[in-house]
Amino acid sequence: MKGLLSGKKFMLLKRVSILRGGARKALQGLLSFNRRIYKAHLLKESFGQLWSYRYKGAAVRFWDNWKEQLKWQRLEPYKKFTAMIDRHMDGILGYCDKKVSLGYIEGTNLKARNIIRRAYGYKDKSYMKLKLLKGCYSIGVFRPYPFPLHHNP
Numbered sequence: 001m002k003g004l005l006s007g008k009k010f011m012l013l014k015r016v017s018i019l020r021g022g023a024r025k026a027l028q029g030l031l032s033f034n035r036r037i038y039k040a041h042l043l044k045e046s047f048g049q050l051w052s053y054r055y056k057g058a059a060v061r062f063w064d065n066w067k068e069q070l071k072w073q074r075l076e077p078y079k080k081f082t083a084m085i086d087r088h089m090d091g092i093l094g095y096c097d098k099k100v101s102l103g104y105i106e107g108t109n110l111k112a113r114n115i116i117r118r119a120y121g122y123k124d125k126s127y128m129k130l131k132l133l134k135g136c137y138s139i140g141v142f143r144p145y146p147f148p149l150h151h152n153p
Contacts, residue, residue, distance in 0.1 A: 012037070016045060040075055056093045063089070108136050 011019065011027045019027060031038045047066060053059035063085070070078050085092070115128075115135045122128045 012041060012044075015048065036073075036075070039073055040078070043070065043073070043075075043078065050092070051095065053096055056096050059093060059096050060089075111135055 008026065008030055011023055011030070016024070016027070031041055043066070046069075050059060050062055050066070053062060067082055070082065112132055112135070115132050119128050119131065122131075
C-alpha cells in the first residue's frame with residue numbers, strides 16, 4: 001500500500017475539477033484500490049460545498065450532515081478536522097454574510113498588527129481604534145463607515 005501511495009499525495013489533495021489527463025486516471029485507479037481512501041476523498045470533495053452557502057442556517061445544516069456522514073468511517077484525522085472546524089464555526093458563518101477573500105483578511109490583519117506594534121505609548125484605546133480604522137481604510141475595500149474618518153473643509 002505504501003508504494004502505491006508514494007508520489008500521489010498531491011493528487012489526493014487537489015480538487016478533481018483541477019486534475020487533467022493522466023493525473024485524473026491515476027487518481028481513479030488509486031481510489032478504486034482502497035475503499036477508505038475513496039470515502040475520505042469523497043468527504044474532502046463534498047466539504048468544499050460549505051463555502052457556497054449564503055444562509056447561515058443552511059451552512060450549519062450542511063455541516064451537521066457532513067459530520068453525520070463521518071460517524072462510522074473510522075477516519076481519525078477527520079475527527080480532529082471536525083473539532084477544528086467547530087472551534088472556528090463563527091468565522092466560517094461570517095463568510096456566509098460577506099464573502100471576503102482570505103488574502104484581503106490577511107492583508108488587513110498584517111496592517112493592523114503593524115499599527116498596534118507601533119502604538120506603544122497610546123494612552124487612549126479610542127485613539128488606537130481610530131488609527132487602526134484609518135490605516136485599514138487606505139487598503140481600498142475596507143469601509144466600516146459610509147463617510148471618511150477625517151473632514152477637510
